[in-house]
Amino acid sequence: MNQSSANVAGASSSAQPLLQVSDVAVHFGGIIALDGVSFDVQQGAVLGLIGPNGAGKTTLFNCLSRLYIPNSGDIRFAGQTILSTAPHKIADIGIGRTFQNLALFGTMSVLDNVMVGGHSQSSSDFLSNALRLPWVKTEEEGLADASWELIDYLDLMDVAYTPVADLPFGTQKRVELARALASKPKLLLLDEPAGGLNHDEVEDLGSLIKQIRDDRGITVLLVEHHMSLVMAVSDHVVAIDFGRKIGEGTPSEVQQNPEVIRAYLGTSD
Amino acid sequence: MVADVNTSSAGRRAIPENPANNLAIAGIRLPVWNKILIAILLVVAVIAPFFLEDFDVFQMTYALVFAMAILGLNLLTGFNGQFSLGHSAFFGIGAYTTAMMMAHWEVAFYWTIIPAGIVCLVAGFLFGLPALRLEGLYLALATFALATAMPQILKYHAWEDLTGGVQGLDLDKPESPFPDTLSDDQYLYFIVLVVAIILFICAWNLVRGRTGRAMIAIRDNPIAAQTMGVNNAVYKSLTFGVSALYTGIAGSMSAIIIQFVAPDSFTFLLAVTFLVGLVVGGVASIPGAIFGGFFVLLIPNISEAVADMTGRTDAKGLSWAVYGLFLIITVYVMPSGAAGLVRLLVGKLARRG
Ligand SMILES: Nc1ncnc2c1ncn2[C@@H]1O[C@H](COP(=O)(O)OP(=O)(O)OP(=O)(O)O)[C@@H](O)[C@H]1O
Ligand SMILES: [Mg+2]
Numbered sequence A: 001m002n003q004s005s006a007n008v009a010g011a012s013s014s015a016q017p018l019l020q021v022s023d024v025a026v027h028f029g030g031i032i033a034l035d036g037v038s039f040d041v042q043q044g045a046v047l048g049l050i051g052p053n054g055a056g057k058t059t060l061f062n063c064l065s066r067l068y069i070p071n072s073g074d075i076r077f078a079g080q081t082i083l084s085t086a087p088h089k090i091a092d093i094g095i096g097r098t099f100q101n102l103a104l105f106g107t108m109s110v111l112d113n114v115m116v117g118g119h120s121q122s123s124s125d126f127l128s129n130a131l132r133l134p135w136v137k138t139e140e141e142g143l144a145d146a147s148w149e150l151i152d153y154l155d156l157m158d159v160a161y162t163p164v165a166d167l168p169f170g171t172q173k174r175v176e177l178a179r180a181l182a183s184k185p186k187l188l189l190l191d192e193p194a195g196g197l198n199h200d201e202v203e204d205l206g207s208l209i210k211q212i213r214d215d216r217g218i219t220v221l222l223v224e225h226h227m228s229l230v231m232a233v234s235d236h237v238v239a240i241d242f243g244r245k246i247g248e249g250t251p252s253e254v255q256q257n258p259e260v261i262r263a264y265l266g267t268s269d
Numbered sequence B: 001m002v003a004d005v006n007t008s009s010a011g012r013r014a015i016p017e018n019p020a021n022n023l024a025i026a027g028i029r030l031p032v033w034n035k036i037l038i039a040i041l042l043v044v045a046v047i048a049p050f051f052l053e054d055f056d057v058f059q060m061t062y063a064l065v066f067a068m069a070i071l072g073l074n075l076l077t078g079f080n081g082q083f084s085l086g087h088s089a090f091f092g093i094g095a096y097t098t099a100m101m102m103a104h105w106e107v108a109f110y111w112t113i114i115p116a117g118i119v120c121l122v123a124g125f126l127f128g129l130p131a132l133r134l135e136g137l138y139l140a141l142a143t144f145a146l147a148t149a150m151p152q153i154l155k156y157h158a159w160e161d162l163t164g165g166v167q168g169l170d171l172d173k174p175e176s177p178f179p180d181t182l183s184d185d186q187y188l189y190f191i192v193l194v195v196a197i198i199l200f201i202c203a204w205n206l207v208r209g210r211t212g213r214a215m216i217a218i219r220d221n222p223i224a225a226q227t228m229g230v231n232n233a234v235y236k237s238l239t240f241g242v243s244a245l246y247t248g249i250a251g252s253m254s255a256i257i258i259q260f261v262a263p264d265s266f267t268f269l270l271a272v273t274f275l276v277g278l279v280v281g282g283v284a285s286i287p288g289a290i291f292g293g294f295f296v297l298l299i300p301n302i303s304e305a306v307a308d309m310t311g312r313t314d315a316k317g318l319s320w321a322v323y324g325l326f327l328i329i330t331v332y333v334m335p336s337g338a339a340g341l342v343r344l345l346v347g348k349l350a351r352r353g
Helices: A057-064 A087-093 A110-117 A126-130 A134-153 A169-181 A199-216 A227-233 A251-256 A258-265 B030-051 B054-079 B087-105 B113-131 B136-155 B157-163 B184-208 B210-220 B222-227 B232-258 B268-281 B286-309 B315-333 B337-349
Strands: A019-028 A031-041 A046-050 A072-077 A095-097 A187-191 A219-223 A236-241 A244-249 B023-025
Touching: A019 A057, A031 A057, A031 A072, A031 A236, A046 A057, A046 A199, A046 A227, A057 A095, A057 A187, A057 A219, A087 A095, A087 B222, A095 A169, A110 A134, A110 A169, A110 B210, A126 A134, A126 B184, A126 B210, A126 B232, A134 A169, A134 B210, A169 A187, A169 A199, A199 A219, A199 A227, A219 A227, A227 A251, A236 A251, A236 A258, A244 A251, A244 A258, A251 A258, B023 B030, B023 B337, B030 B054, B030 B184, B054 B087, B054 B184, B054 B210, B054 B232, B054 B268, B054 B286, B087 B113, B087 B136, B087 B157, B087 B232, B087 B268, B113 B136, B113 B232, B136 B157, B136 B268, B184 B210, B184 B232, B184 B286, B210 B222, B210 B232, B222 B232, B268 B286, B268 B315, B268 B337, B286 B315, B286 B337
Parallel strands: A031 A244, A046 A219, A046 A236, A095 A187, A187 A219
Antiparallel strands: A019 A031, A019 A072, A236 A244
């Protein structure tokens, strides 16, 4: 596959894309999870990433959060490659995420989970914390304030002090979203946020994703099997199968793409 | 309900009070109970030595030393999820740092406490770096190796002049500056009490803030912690260092109050003793460490007394059996330690107030 510049989405083609995925390949032993995937995500867009089970969507997310290192290819965020960025610096540069199978801090309260989300927004060290220096207190108050704002935003006020392990699945998903937002990301990666939610919850999620983009100016990369949700909220859709990009375009274009239709009919999904 | 109205962002609902703060036992709310209990504990801690024999004061002092060591282990194991069977080594390093400074360079005992802590901070940090690659049982094994090696290292003939070799080192007993009001044992008790209070307050500050949240986040879900921006490697090795610092200061205090160090005081058995105190007091509980400290000091003595009562010639072996029995009963009655039992009782007794 060639470089990414060919597939710039939509009208805003003059601006530099926020995220550029170029020819990314990931191998696990004999398994080729990603096989030269390229696409761009424009600033302020909601981009839907679809594909059957095992297509490589989560693998791509793991490359974006530097949990995996691609065997080849490049990932550029705001023009800079992220491949030389340490994994714990990814939040710092403005990429936040949620996990397909929830990765919360089970024993901690909702409030504390969201405050850990603000870790990259704070800087106090061991010694200043042990002595609880005045500026640590100020920082904690600021962090708590920002966290409460998100807890309110995601309707978690009533469970703010509850350990997250005790909460129902749908609520836990909102906690993960709040935690991801606490790092004030420019790009938010959502890995199947609708998984396990009921019909009404999925509808609410759709408007929430749009709100997050509109109110906070956050660019969203959305992996989802729930087609009606993807089609309703995405400006642009990329479809992958067996680690390769098989289609890209507006939601309606992708829905009519014969290769995409074949990929979906060919699996049990 | 007390709702502090937060006006910093318009239109937001008021921040709710933690419901636990609204619970009450006997009409007194839990946060007030906390303050009352801490006050009672402090008063008892200050008054008790004036009503006790010197030997009992010494026992209390040593229980506090254990409590500090257990607190250190708890920061690492309870809060950060890193297992250690090797904390006897850091206790030993702390004790020897103090002993060598006092014996060879005639440094006053109180000037040796901070150096002992810093030596252990560095030792713990350096040990924690390679330990980053190890998890669970493998880390347990590596720390076990450290515990096993330490007495041999201390005995090694190349630095016998410094360490005193197999014999160890004898120290002078620090004398009370106010012999009329405080006996030497009481004086040492108050020194240890002050150090313990400082360490407990710092630990509490550490775990309730940004660092503590990161430590617990690593324990609960290391990948998510890293994704939130926590530098797992730095946090884990620093936690190892801080944990060793606590246990090392405890070791330093033990050398001061016993006035003697020898390699075989710092065996693997001591590391297990800390672990017992940690579990019995409560994993990831700060006040639990105090309970743990008194438990590991008192229960072996009580077991010995019980065994002696039988008047048998094999009472020594029997006391270990009694100790084991005590342990089993304790773990059975309080499966999540003293802290867990307290939480359970509070849950049963507390009403909305
Ligand atoms: N750490 C790993 N080791 C080995 N194989 C892996 C690993 N992670 C993913 N894979 C494989 O890579 C392929 C892509 O997996 P991935 O999880 O990215 O798919 P996905 O598109 O997210 O699927 P789903 O929709 O089911 O979540 C699969 O064949 C999977 O088994
Ligand atoms: Mg997936």
